[in-house]
Amino acid sequence: MSESKPILLVVEDDPGLQRQLRWAYEAYEVVVAGDRESALAAMATHTPAVVTLDLGLPPDPDGTSEGFATLEAILSGYPDTRVIVASGHGARESARRAIGMGAYDFYQKPVDIDDLGFIVGRAFHVAEIEAENRRLLQSATATPFARLITGSPEMLKVATMVERVASTDVSVLLLGASGTGKEVLAQGLHATSRRAKAPFVAINCAAIPENLLEAELFGYEKGAFTGAIKTTPGKIELAEGGTLFLDEVGDIPLPLQVKLLRFIQERVVERIGGRKPIEVDVRIVCATHQNLKKMIADGRFRDDLFYRIAEISINIPSLKEREGDALLLAHHFLQRFRADRPSAPFRFSPQAAAAISTHSWPGNVRELENRVKRAIIMADGAAITPADLDLADGVENSLMTLRQSRTLSDRRTVTAALMASDNSISGAAKILGISRPTLYDLIRDLGIEVQH
Structure with missing residues (x-):
């Protein structure tokens, strides 16, 4: 099995859809499971970061009981996994229940491969960021600045x-x-x-x-x-x-x-x-x-x-000036505060993560700490929601469009490459794996000023 591709576990009992998804996800190493037992065996063997899960699994292919049991088992044993669930049975109610249990996202059958591909790609991106956050948290404990949680x-x-x-x-x-x-x-x-x-x-x-x-x-x-x-x-x-x-x-x-x-x-x-x-x-x-x-x-x-x-x-910059630190710190506080409460929620919903990332945090780290502590007490499901954080108002208005998000991400990446190469265009292009003309175009389009 290739080590270069991220592993995607597809839990689906329809052989035709299994073949279709294998073909559609060439960017991933696709592992297929047709029931709960084989899904959990695949989790133990491969520990994939992302799973797509059909809720209609045998022995209950016409219902959702077996699918929800599989979802619960995956999230209980592998809480960092991003599970994307699907069902054609009572989709709206199933979506609410799955997200409440801690599922990352939801899609409805019949499957739109492009839409599902976007959700899967986003899930892998989030999983990668959170894995880096955990690495930063672990590496920080060995330094004199162990209490300084930051990646900005x-x-x-x-x-x-x-x-x-x-x-x-x-x-x-x-x-x-x-x-x-x-x-x-x-x-x-x-x-x-x-x-x-x-x-x-x-x-x-x-x-x-x-x-x-x-x-x-x-x-x-x-x-x-x-x-x-x-x-x-x-x-x-x-x-x-x-x-x-x-x-x-x-x-x-x-x-x-x-x-x-x-x-x-x-x-x-x-x-x-x-x-x-x-x-x-x-x-x-x-x-x-x-x-x-x-x-x-x-x-x-x-x-x-x-x-x-x-x-x-x-x-010292304020929290809103520290790109990415709000979510990094939120995960740190979540793990710390839930240590004494085994039944506490173990993750932020995608909406909560977005709310944390876009809130201005006038009270800085202290405000964030208090809101996470409150959310652990107030949350009903396995995932913390914006309402649990008291950040429900105005969340949708504060979210960026996909184009804005990509532009911001590109600007950060290019700026970081320029800093790492001491503003050398050739050096930055090599780090980014692109040609110099392409980098010049990006710098112009993104409005980045290069100091010489």
């Missing part, structure tokens, strides 16, 4: 910048909207630095009342104020030798900014009520979603403090 060039560039500055002791300012993963990056920076074995201490400056923030940062001596029944070191001291992460640094009040600036300049702290300076060796990493330069202009943030904490500034 924009976010990978950010991770590269973080790794590059990690070996130094410069202060780093992470800029990005809420929920974009600033603390995950800060932890990755710490894990790849020479301070990795020392503490990583994080404090959210926006979550602590102003009158308590100074005590949290600098600590206090016994008796320094009412309730100070014992001497308590602050977060800065606790980070000795390691990394201090100040999240939402823009929320630090001006009087406290002065004291923080003195610490950064002199690397000593004085506890509240104390008179003895304490030397502290820490690396400072800050983060904020606010525009600090505007705050400086408004007199709400000290410019001298800004230049101390922002020796290196790194901008």
